[in-house]
Amino acid sequence: EIVMTQSPDTLSVSPGEGATLSCRATQSVSSNLAWYQQKRGQAPRLLIYAASTRATGIPARFSGSGSGTEFTLSISSLQSEDFAVYYCQQYNNWPALTFGGGTKVEIK
Amino acid sequence: QVQLVESGGGVVQTGGSLRLSCVTSGFSFSTYAMHWVRHAPGKGLEWVSYIWSEETDKFYADSVKGRFTISRDNSKNTLYLQMNSLRAEDTAVYYCVRSGSSRQLDYWGQGTLVSVSS
Numbered sequence: 001e002i003v004m005t006q007s008p009d010t011l012s013v014s015p016g017e018g019a020t021l022s023c024r025a026t027q028s029v030s031s032n033l034a035w036y037q038q039k040r041g042q043a044p045r046l047l048i049y050a051a052s053t054r055a056t057g058i059p060a061r062f063s064g065s066g067s068g069t070e071f072t073l074s075i076s077s078l079q080s081e082d083f084a085v086y087y088c089q090q091y092n093n094w095p096a097l098t099f100g101g102g103t104k105v106e107i108k
Numbered sequence: 109q110v111q112l113v114e115s116g117g118g119v120v121q122t123g124g125s126l127r128l129s130c131v132t133s134g135f136s137f138s139t140y141a142m143h144w145v146r147h148a149p150g151k152g153l154e155w156v157s158y159i160w161s162e163e164t165d166k167f168y169a170d171s172v173k174g175r176f177t178i179s180r181d182n183s184k185n186t187l188y189l190q191m192n193s194l195r196a197e198d199t200a201v202y203y204c205v206r207s208g209s210s211r212q213l214d215y216w217g218q219g220t221l222v223s224v225s226s
Contacts, residue, residue, distance in 0.1 A: 036153075043218055044213075044216055046214050046216075095167045099153040102152050
Protein backbone atom coordinates (compact mmCIF):
# COMPACT_ATOMS: atom_id res chain seq x y z
CA GLU A 1 0.00 0.00 0.00
CA ILE A 2 1.21 3.48 -0.83
CA VAL A 3 1.07 5.64 2.29
CA MET A 4 0.49 9.37 1.83
CA THR A 5 1.75 11.74 4.52
CA GLN A 6 0.70 15.37 4.68
CA SER A 7 2.33 18.22 6.55
CA PRO A 8 1.70 20.20 8.55
CA ASP A 9 -1.36 18.86 10.34
CA THR A 10 -2.61 22.41 10.87
CA LEU A 11 -1.62 25.65 9.18
CA SER A 12 -2.63 29.00 10.67
CA VAL A 13 -2.82 31.71 8.04
CA SER A 14 -4.18 35.25 7.93
CA PRO A 15 -6.63 36.12 5.15
CA GLY A 16 -4.76 37.48 2.15
CA GLU A 17 -1.59 35.53 2.93
CA GLY A 18 -0.35 32.52 0.98
CA ALA A 19 -0.17 28.90 2.13
CA THR A 20 1.94 25.92 1.12
CA LEU A 21 0.82 22.37 1.91
CA SER A 22 3.01 19.31 1.45
CA CYS A 23 2.27 15.70 0.60
CA ARG A 24 4.74 12.83 0.47
CA ALA A 25 4.29 9.29 -0.88
CA THR A 26 6.17 6.21 0.35
CA GLN A 27 6.89 5.28 -3.28
CA SER A 28 6.67 7.05 -6.59
CA VAL A 29 3.16 7.83 -7.81
CA SER A 30 4.44 9.62 -10.93
CA SER A 31 2.03 12.55 -11.45
CA ASN A 32 -1.05 10.55 -10.40
CA LEU A 33 -1.83 12.83 -7.50
CA ALA A 34 -4.95 14.83 -6.68
CA TRP A 35 -5.87 17.43 -4.07
CA TYR A 36 -9.30 17.87 -2.49
CA GLN A 37 -10.84 20.52 -0.29
CA GLN A 38 -13.37 19.58 2.38
CA LYS A 39 -15.36 22.04 4.44
CA ARG A 40 -17.16 21.00 7.61
CA GLY A 41 -20.33 19.08 6.85
CA GLN A 42 -19.65 19.00 3.11
CA ALA A 43 -18.36 16.47 0.63
CA PRO A 44 -14.79 16.81 -0.62
CA ARG A 45 -14.30 18.88 -3.78
CA LEU A 46 -11.68 18.14 -6.41
CA LEU A 47 -9.15 20.97 -6.74
CA ILE A 48 -6.15 19.58 -8.60
CA TYR A 49 -5.45 16.36 -10.51
CA ALA A 50 -2.47 15.03 -12.43
CA ALA A 51 -0.43 16.89 -9.78
CA SER A 52 -0.87 20.30 -11.38
CA THR A 53 -4.09 20.48 -13.43
CA ARG A 54 -6.84 22.58 -11.91
CA ALA A 55 -10.29 21.03 -11.98
CA THR A 56 -13.17 22.80 -13.67
CA GLY A 57 -14.13 26.02 -11.92
CA ILE A 58 -11.20 26.09 -9.51
CA PRO A 59 -9.68 29.58 -9.09
CA ALA A 60 -6.17 30.25 -10.31
CA ARG A 61 -4.97 30.99 -6.76
CA PHE A 62 -4.82 27.22 -6.28
CA SER A 63 -1.79 25.54 -7.85
CA GLY A 64 -0.19 22.14 -7.56
CA SER A 65 3.32 20.94 -8.26
CA GLY A 66 5.59 17.95 -7.85
CA SER A 67 6.04 14.45 -9.14
CA GLY A 68 7.30 11.12 -7.89
CA THR A 69 7.06 11.25 -4.11
CA GLU A 70 6.94 14.96 -3.23
CA PHE A 71 4.01 17.25 -3.95
CA THR A 72 2.87 20.72 -2.99
CA LEU A 73 -0.44 22.56 -3.02
CA SER A 74 -0.07 26.32 -2.98
CA ILE A 75 -2.83 28.77 -2.24
CA SER A 76 -2.03 32.40 -2.94
CA SER A 77 -3.88 35.14 -1.06
CA LEU A 78 -6.28 33.02 1.02
CA GLN A 79 -9.92 34.00 0.90
CA SER A 80 -12.41 33.33 3.70
CA GLU A 81 -13.90 30.41 1.76
CA ASP A 82 -10.49 28.68 1.54
CA PHE A 83 -10.30 27.80 5.23
CA ALA A 84 -10.93 24.08 5.19
CA VAL A 85 -9.22 20.70 5.34
CA TYR A 86 -7.14 19.66 2.32
CA TYR A 87 -6.38 16.08 1.34
CA CYS A 88 -3.94 14.68 -1.16
CA GLN A 89 -4.67 11.34 -2.83
CA GLN A 90 -2.70 9.03 -5.09
CA TYR A 91 -4.26 7.09 -7.93
CA ASN A 92 -1.11 5.53 -9.33
CA ASN A 93 -1.84 2.25 -7.55
CA TRP A 94 -5.22 1.99 -9.24
CA PRO A 95 -7.85 1.34 -8.03
CA ALA A 96 -6.51 1.05 -4.48
CA LEU A 97 -6.60 4.77 -3.86
CA THR A 98 -5.02 6.17 -0.72
CA PHE A 99 -5.43 9.54 0.90
CA GLY A 100 -3.22 11.62 3.12
CA GLY A 101 -4.34 12.43 6.64
CA GLY A 102 -5.26 15.98 5.74
CA THR A 103 -4.03 19.50 6.51
CA LYS A 104 -6.39 21.88 8.23
CA VAL A 105 -5.98 25.48 7.10
CA GLU A 106 -7.34 27.74 9.83
CA ILE A 107 -7.66 31.46 10.33
CA LYS A 108 -4.76 32.98 12.25
CA GLN B 109 -25.47 19.21 -13.99
CA VAL B 110 -23.88 16.15 -12.45
CA GLN B 111 -25.68 14.95 -9.33
CA LEU B 112 -25.09 11.97 -7.06
CA VAL B 113 -27.55 11.35 -4.23
CA GLU B 114 -26.85 8.68 -1.64
CA SER B 115 -29.40 7.06 0.63
CA GLY B 116 -29.77 4.01 2.84
CA GLY B 117 -27.61 5.00 5.76
CA GLY B 118 -28.77 4.68 9.34
CA VAL B 119 -28.13 3.13 12.72
CA VAL B 120 -27.49 -0.62 12.79
CA GLN B 121 -26.21 -3.04 15.38
CA THR B 122 -22.88 -4.80 15.15
CA GLY B 123 -23.19 -7.73 12.77
CA GLY B 124 -26.10 -6.17 10.92
CA SER B 125 -26.51 -5.22 7.28
CA LEU B 126 -27.32 -2.13 5.25
CA ARG B 127 -27.64 -1.40 1.56
CA LEU B 128 -26.58 2.01 0.32
CA SER B 129 -27.85 3.44 -2.95
CA CYS B 130 -26.57 6.30 -5.09
CA VAL B 131 -28.87 7.69 -7.74
CA THR B 132 -27.04 9.68 -10.38
CA SER B 133 -28.06 12.16 -13.06
CA GLY B 134 -26.57 14.69 -15.44
CA PHE B 135 -24.08 12.34 -17.10
CA SER B 136 -23.90 9.05 -18.94
CA PHE B 137 -23.67 6.78 -15.89
CA SER B 138 -23.06 3.59 -17.85
CA THR B 139 -19.78 4.92 -19.26
CA TYR B 140 -18.15 5.86 -15.95
CA ALA B 141 -16.39 3.84 -13.28
CA MET B 142 -17.56 4.59 -9.76
CA HIS B 143 -16.22 4.41 -6.22
CA TRP B 144 -17.39 4.41 -2.64
CA VAL B 145 -15.23 6.43 -0.22
CA ARG B 146 -15.89 6.81 3.49
CA HIS B 147 -15.01 9.32 6.18
CA ALA B 148 -15.01 8.08 9.76
CA PRO B 149 -15.43 10.59 12.61
CA GLY B 150 -12.15 12.26 13.45
CA LYS B 151 -10.27 10.38 10.75
CA GLY B 152 -9.22 10.91 7.15
CA LEU B 153 -10.82 9.73 3.95
CA GLU B 154 -10.69 6.01 3.13
CA TRP B 155 -11.32 4.40 -0.24
CA VAL B 156 -13.78 1.51 0.11
CA SER B 157 -14.64 0.02 -3.27
CA TYR B 158 -14.55 0.47 -7.05
CA ILE B 159 -16.59 -0.83 -9.95
CA TRP B 160 -15.89 -0.60 -13.66
CA SER B 161 -18.56 0.81 -15.97
CA GLU B 162 -19.79 -2.60 -17.12
CA GLU B 163 -19.49 -4.26 -13.71
CA THR B 164 -16.78 -6.58 -15.04
CA ASP B 165 -14.20 -5.41 -12.51
CA LYS B 166 -14.75 -4.80 -8.82
CA PHE B 167 -12.18 -4.04 -6.13
CA TYR B 168 -12.36 -3.63 -2.38
CA ALA B 169 -10.23 -2.26 0.43
CA ASP B 170 -8.83 -5.03 2.63
CA SER B 171 -10.85 -3.64 5.55
CA VAL B 172 -14.16 -4.49 3.84
CA LYS B 173 -13.25 -7.41 1.56
CA GLY B 174 -15.61 -10.34 2.02
CA ARG B 175 -18.20 -8.22 3.83
CA PHE B 176 -19.14 -5.48 1.34
CA THR B 177 -20.37 -5.89 -2.25
CA ILE B 178 -20.47 -3.14 -4.82
CA SER B 179 -22.87 -3.29 -7.75
CA ARG B 180 -24.62 -1.07 -10.25
CA ASP B 181 -27.74 -0.94 -12.37
CA ASN B 182 -26.96 1.07 -15.48
CA SER B 183 -30.62 1.02 -16.52
CA LYS B 184 -31.46 2.92 -13.33
CA ASN B 185 -28.29 5.07 -13.21
CA THR B 186 -27.76 3.75 -9.71
CA LEU B 187 -24.75 2.52 -7.71
CA TYR B 188 -25.10 0.24 -4.68
CA LEU B 189 -23.07 -0.92 -1.70
CA GLN B 190 -24.30 -3.96 0.22
CA MET B 191 -22.70 -3.95 3.64
CA ASN B 192 -22.86 -7.12 5.77
CA SER B 193 -21.30 -8.12 9.10
CA LEU B 194 -20.97 -4.48 10.06
CA ARG B 195 -18.48 -3.48 12.72
CA ALA B 196 -18.12 -0.40 14.90
CA GLU B 197 -15.15 0.69 12.76
CA ASP B 198 -17.44 0.88 9.71
CA THR B 199 -19.14 3.92 11.25
CA ALA B 200 -18.62 6.73 8.76
CA VAL B 201 -20.15 8.99 6.17
CA TYR B 202 -20.18 7.04 2.90
CA TYR B 203 -19.71 8.96 -0.34
CA CYS B 204 -20.58 7.87 -3.85
CA VAL B 205 -17.90 9.22 -6.20
CA ARG B 206 -17.50 9.36 -9.96
CA SER B 207 -14.15 8.48 -11.53
CA GLY B 208 -13.16 11.06 -14.11
CA SER B 209 -11.46 10.50 -17.44
CA SER B 210 -8.03 10.90 -15.85
CA ARG B 211 -8.97 8.67 -12.88
CA GLN B 212 -9.49 11.63 -10.60
CA LEU B 213 -12.50 11.60 -8.24
CA ASP B 214 -14.29 14.42 -9.96
CA TYR B 215 -17.82 14.41 -8.50
CA TRP B 216 -18.95 13.44 -5.01
CA GLY B 217 -22.37 12.90 -3.51
CA GLN B 218 -23.38 14.60 -0.27
CA GLY B 219 -22.83 11.38 1.69
CA THR B 220 -24.96 9.12 3.86
CA LEU B 221 -24.15 8.37 7.50
CA VAL B 222 -23.77 4.80 8.69
CA SER B 223 -23.57 4.31 12.45
CA VAL B 224 -22.80 0.86 13.84
CA SER B 225 -23.46 0.39 17.53
CA SER B 226 -23.17 -2.46 19.95
